[in-house]
Amino acid sequence: MKNSRKPMVAGNWKMNGSLALLQTFVKGLHAITTLDTVLCVPAPYLAAAGKGTFILGAQDCSQFESGAHTGDLALSMLTEFGVEYVIVGHSERRQDHSESNLVVAQKVQSVLKAGLTPILCVGEPLEVREAGQANEFVFEQLNAVLGVCGKTFLDNCVIAYEPIWAIGTGKTASPEQAQDVHKYIRQEIVKWNENASATRLLYGGSVNAGNAEALFAKEDIDGGLIGGASLKLEDFTAICNAAK
Numbered sequence: 001m002k003n004s005r006k007p008m009v010a011g012n013w014k015m016n017g018s019l020a021l022l023q024t025f026v027k028g029l030h031a032i033t034t035l036d037t038v039l040c041v042p043a044p045y046l047a048a049a050g051k052g053t054f055i056l057g058a059q060d061c062s063q064f065e066s067g068a069h070t071g072d073l074a075l076s077m078l079t080e081f082g083v084e085y086v087i088v089g090h091s092e093r094r095q096d097h098s099e100s101n102l103v104v105a106q107k108v109q110s111v112l113k114a115g116l117t118p119i120l121c122v123g124e125p126l127e128v129r130e131a132g133q134a135n136e137f138v139f140e141q142l143n144a145v146l147g148v149c150g151k152t153f154l155d156n157c158v159i160a161y162e163p164i165w166a167i168g169t170g171k172t173a174s175p176e177q178a179q180d181v182h183k184y185i186r187q188e189i190v191k192w193n194e195n196a197s198a199t200r201l202l203y204g205g206s207v208n209a210g211n212a213e214a215l216f217a218k219e220d221i222d223g224g225l226i227g228g229a230s231l232k233l234e235d236f237t238a239i240c241n242a243a244k
């Protein structure tokens, strides 16, 4: 079944980088046909990023269509710049901007309505993992999206499992730990929608050029969402090569 899902590697620059770094990626990151290579750059760089051969992603969007929402990004604007994927519900948005499960679900709904693909992030904090409740925590996050969007969201959604304790910490989940949660997610979402056997599940959290291959080899891991290592062209290219 894994082979029927096209692998995907998405870089998430977060609030890092510069126009000069972006030019390096535009010139040097070469898309691979067997892989969806996505780069989610900060919004001011979207226009310049459109010149690259990679697929363009955004890091967030508003759940609203337009109006008095200072600083927020409308999906219609992202679409004008050629954005195809939008990260929704990253743990840093949930923490820094108090995004609830409900707001995240509304954003997923808006992304789908705009005809783009959400990369829905889920994942548990350390204390939840230590309490043995990781699956339940992730289930709640997914279930909130099901409640707002209905089961068809799984027809066009990428899910990224990103345990919070592994993000930016250098503590990667082992391939087995990651596969366990991915397998659980797969089992649950297929109960909601049989098409979800084709839904791509990415792992994120301290993926680097050295550990990517072992993670991506797992049955239910279809690629990665890459933070820190997506800021170095050489590392990001190596990670893409590990997924193709």
Ligand code: PGA
Residues within 6 Å of the ligand: 012, 162, 166, 167, 168, 169, 170, 204, 205, 206, 207, 225, 226, 227, 228, 229
């Ligand atoms: P990291 O970030 O690779 O730097 O851990 C991943 C993410 O937050 O998407």
